[in-house]
Amino acid sequence: MDFDQVIPRLGTGALKWDGAAARFGKEVLPMWVADMDFAAPAAVQAALAERVAHPIYGYPCGGTAVLAAGANWMERRHGWRPDPAHMLLVSGVVPGLFAAVRAFSEAGDGVIIMPPIYPPFLAAVQEQGRELLMAPLQQDRNGHYQMDWERLEALLPHARMLLLCSPHNPSGRVWGQAELQHLGELARRQGVLVVSDEIHADLAYADHPHIPFPRLFPDSLLLSSAGKSFNIAGIGGAVAVLADERQRHHYAAELRRSQIHEINLFALIAMIAAWEEGGAWQEGVRAYLAANAHHLGQRLAAELPAFGYRVPEFGYLAWLDLRALGLDDAAIAQRLCDAGLGLNPGPSFGPGGAGFVRLNFGTPRALVDEGVARLCRAFGGK
Ligand SMILES: Cc1ncc(COP(=O)(O)O)c(C=O)c1O
Structure with a gap:
């Protein structure tokens, strides 16, 4: 190291x-x-090297082990363990975000985002024919970014979904408990589904603990991966957590239709090694x-x-x-x-x-x- x-x-x-x-x-x-x-x-390198040494690279199995490793990791790292039965494999976090917009909204529906934001959030809404509803983050006089509550309250009645980036790229914010709680309550009141992209969560510094959104609001959709946390972004692979059975089946069907419901052989091996041995x-x-x-x-x-x-x-x-x-x-x-x-x-x-x-x-x-x-x-x- x-x-x-x-x-x-x-x-x-x-x-x-x-x-x-x-x-x-x-x-x-x-x-x-x-x-x-x-x-x-080193554990990821070793696991991949061992598998590469075997010269046949056919279709893999073992998705269940990935989901269990992911659930255990989230418990160790963030003190919250999703039920592996509520988890799905996705080829990547961005494909999962796009699929969520397709699954849970229709053409013309409003989807809220909070710019400045990782560009695929804008694309997931605009390029799929949904109405982009923007609640730009506000800076206080120290340059610290905050959510714009007034604007969010005004937009939520017109929205089907809200795409949350938690922690937020590029503002540098790890959202605190009070902010997440307030956001979740506002969204729930209007029946708006929150999709929380938590790919950067493991990298939260010690003085800013990350709170998984579904720990507060189990009726939300979480997307995450080992890509950023363990610097294996090029290998791909992600997981989704969605507790509600009906919604999960609906989302799984969209992932299947788009053929992004599986991860490749090397992602499978790297994700298990990272989550089990990369702490x-x-x-x-x-x-x-x-x-x-x-x-x-x-x-x-x-x-x-x-x-x-x-x-x-x-x-x-x-x-x-x-x-x-x-x-x-x-x-x-x-x-x-x-x-x-x-x-x-x-x-x-x-x-x-x-x-x-x-x-x-x-x-x-x-x-x-x-x-x-x-x-x-x-x-x-x-
Ligand atoms: C907020 C956020 N989500 C998703 C991704 C990429 O996810 P994936 O490579 O799994 O599609 C990134 C990469 O920069 C990111 O910053």
Whole structure:
């Protein structure tokens, strides 16, 4: 578990590294797409290597073991154990999110999201012919994001579903008990189904414990995976939890119709190994990321004080507010490109994203420092 080790990824077919030149128009230090530059847990590597050593890669079985491993993991990590009988396999969290919109709403129905948000949330609603109802998050004077209760109350009577990102990418928030409780009560009062994407949950820092939404509201749909938590996003695979039997059968039928109700051989093996044996690695990576988040904050405060940055409450995504620089998004992108740094542009996260960029610090500290050096080059830091 040497998270300081820089492991070259160029030439491995990694979207983040090998795909960066096509995306940004030149070679950059890639601090964009959400995976980390750390070796996966040794137990995951060993389990995959053992299976790869057997030369026949036919259809797998063993879905039940994956669901049990996932339920046990959630209990150990978050103190809440879903009933494995209430769980379904899905090929990925995003396919599961899209399928939920198809299963539980019809063309023209309203679906609420809270931008700025991970772009597939916007696509899941817009590209499937539903009405996008937006309740943008609000920042308080310290840059801390909050839900807009007034707007949510106004929109809920017009909605069938609400897509919650918990924790929230890119705002950095891990929603607290009172916020989740209030949201769930408002939604329940209007008969609105909450779909909670909790893929980042395991990466919640120690001072911001994550609360699984269905622990408070069992009538919701949870989607999660081991992809972010154990840095195995390219392998795929996810799980859904839905307690209500009728709704679960309805959702399972949609997953089957779309043929996204199974996971591949390697996902099966990696997910079981991660959930059963990856606990210590996961704790280690979380501590390293929290230290990176603070380190980044110190360097930005010292060298780029005009940047708005709040230490996030989970994971490796820094949501940087550059509005004080007075540059438009095209100028920000150009300066980053000239300085050789690949970040996600804020506008891709929907309303509230203009003037922001998202920086992925899930990388050895030496590369975080290199990223800050390039930010200074781009924006004239001290
Ligand atoms: C909130 C959120 N959901 C889902 C995903 C991707 O999920 P999957 O790869 O399982 O489709 C990401 C990846 O960045 C994410 O940030």
